[in-house]
Amino acid sequence: MGILEIEDISISFEDKVILDKLSVDFWEGHIHAIVGPNGAGKSTLAQTIMGLPGFRKHEGEIRFQGHSIKRMSVDERAKQGITLAWQEPARFEGLSVRSFIKAASSDITEQAVDEALTMVGMDSTKYKGRSVDKTLSGGERKRIELASIIAMQPKVVMMDEPDSGVDIDAINNIFLVIRELKQRGTTVILITHSAEVLKQSDHAFLICDGKLVDKGRVESMLAYFEGKCKPCTHKNEPDVVDGFSIKENGIMESIS
Ligand code: ADP
Ligand code: MG
Numbered sequence: 397m398g399i400l401e402i403e404d405i406s407i408s409f410e411d412k413v414i415l416d417k418l419s420v421d422f423w424e425g426h427i428h429a430i431v432g433p434n435g436a437g438k439s440t441l442a443q444t445i446m447g448l449p450g451f452r453k454h455e456g457e458i459r460f461q462g463h464s465i466k467r468m469s470v471d472e473r474a475k476q477g478i479t480l481a482w483q484e485p486a487r488f489e490g491l492s493v494r495s496f497i498k499a500a501s502s503d504i505t506e507q508a509v510d511e512a513l514t515m516v517g518m519d520s521t522k523y524k525g526r527s528v529d530k531t532l533s534g535g536e537r538k539r540i541e542l543a544s545i546i547a548m549q550p551k552v553v554m555m556d557e558p559d560s561g562v563d564i565d566a567i568n569n570i571f572l573v574i575r576e577l578k579q580r581g582t583t584v585i586l587i588t589h590s591a592e593v594l595k596q597s598d599h600a601f602l603i604c605d606g607k608l609v610d611k612g613r614v615e616s617m618l619a620y621f622e623g624k625c626k627p628c629t630h631k632n633e634p635d636v637v638d639g640f641s642i643k644e645n646g647i648m649e650s651i652s
Pocket of ligand 1: 409410432433434436438440450
């Protein structure tokens, strides 16, 4: 039995089917990848698993450790041990790095903050008092967000495009953290359209147009990046809806 099982999930936005009877299951302590082109529905799947507002009206079932979590709030799911690192990490102007990491739970000690920052390769004495705002680079914010997730000691970590907006040193550090999380028994779900990120995983699901196209070992799934995504007719073009394009993070942007 998988630690997290997604069964026949369907979700639509304004009559457009985004996830279409999608079933995937994640095994405890493994690193899984969800791969697929832009607009495939990868971020939607992560946000639906997390139960974020706007992603609650779906069909199908989500089970964590054998029990349905469908009716649970985001907070309740987080308390169960399910976490999501955003593609675009949030900024909390004025909040210190220390407070940001501690905010997730009153159980997070000063020592846990130090350990989490060290694990993401950041000098905790240098960063703890800094503000989580635009004075930090995108890569630093992403690593701080990862530190906050590590401090929560989650059972499942979903990472949406862990390599987006980070430099090569930061991405190598994130890859180290992924392996460390696995060593600790955490189930990791990497959401990506990068072959490099896919190579960090044990097993992958290929999704396209909200459907599961293929699944299997990483070696066989890498063929998708060589243009051998045969069963799939997706054009891999950004969506354009009446003068708006939908950015990677699902936010609509005017193109006029
Ligand atoms: P991926 O992460 O695989 O690039 P997304 O899950 O972000 O894809 O988006 C899948 C499709 O769902 C997008 O092409 C977009 O059309 C649609 N979509 C995502 N979020 C919303 C939303 N909040 N409102 C309307 N449509 C959305
Ligand atoms: Mg996405």
